[in-house]
Amino acid sequence: MLQTSKAFSSFSVKNIEEAKAFYESIGLQTKVGEMGILELVIDGAENIMLYPKDDHEPATFTVLNFPVASIEQAVDDLIAKGVKFEQYHSEYIKTDEKGISRGSEGPQIAWFKDPSGNILSVLEV
DSSP states (O other): OGGGSOOOOEEEESOHHHHHHHHHHTTOEEEEOGGGOEEEEOTTSOOEEEEEOTTOOOOSSEEEEEEESOHHHHHHHHHHTTOOBOOOBSSSOBBOTTSEEOOSSSOOEEEEEOTTOOEEEEEEO
16 A cells, blocks of 8 residues: 555745745745645655744754755755755764765765755765
């Protein structure tokens, strides 16, 4: 039953209008659905639902990943749109001056946050 379900993701934000403006500014199509839920419309995927939560606390992990063909281009494009990438310098994750992790294990990846503090990423596939 579940293997044929059209699953979708959702996460909370502190302010729908702020989230809508941010996601549209980085190039995503949005629509406001029933009960004020914001839908991120992404080609080839089910819509992602963002719902308002007064006591929103952002997760401490990545809630949404965007696979891209070129991480350099994606990061440069997002920086040009005002996105600030996270900097990590731990034993396990190190990022360069642009915020790209180029470790030998796993994909090249860069993390950034939405206005509610939710962690998003672009990763090269």
